[in-house]
Amino acid sequence: MSYLIAICITFFLLVAFVFLSWFETKQGVRLFSGTRARLDKQVARAVYVARHIDWTAFFAHMVKTTSERVAHDAVHTTLLAVRASERALTRIIRTLRERVAERGDTAPEPEGSPLIATIVRFRKTLRKGTPGPDAT
Numbered sequence: 001m002s003y004l005i006a007i008c009i010t011f012f013l014l015v016a017f018v019f020l021s022w023f024e025t026k027q028g029v030r031l032f033s034g035t036r037a038r039l040d041k042q043v044a045r046a047v048y049v050a051r052h053i054d055w056t057a058f059f060a061h062m063v064k065t066t067s068e069r070v071a072h073d074a075v076h077t078t079l080l081a082v083r084a085s086e087r088a089l090t091r092i093i094r095t096l097r098e099r100v101a102e103r104g105d106t107a108p109e110p111e112g113s114p115l116i117a118t119i120v121r122f123r124k125t126l127r128k129g130t131p132g133p134d135a136t
Contacts, residue, residue, distance in 0.1 A: 024030055 020031065030036065
């Protein structure tokens with residue numbers, strides 16, 4: 001059905017062209033002369049440009065700039081994804097640290113020399129703000 005429509009449109013345009021050419025010849029006037037003159041200039045310019053372009057260099061340039069743009073967009077998208085995951089991980093870590101801080105230190109006493117154990121205990125009491133058992 002679409003072929004039939006295309007054929008009918010083509011036939012109608014052909015008949016209209018022949019009729020308008022006959023009418024212009026008989027009357028001696030050119031219909032839409034200003035518009036047709038501008039269109040003729042644009043077509044002549046397009047033909048001139050199409051004939052004088054180095055198509056190989058043009059397509060090479062287009063491929064190069066397009067591939068650079070695609071690579072830039074891919075890297076930018078990857079960077080945005082990395083930054084989004086970094087923000088999510090930062091929020092998770094902050095939440096976990098706050099939970100650990102609320103529970104308090106339940107870690108066992110470090111094994112080692114008594115001097116180190118005393119220093120660690122002293123630091124913990126300084127953090128909590130309470131005087132240690134040895135303070136008098």
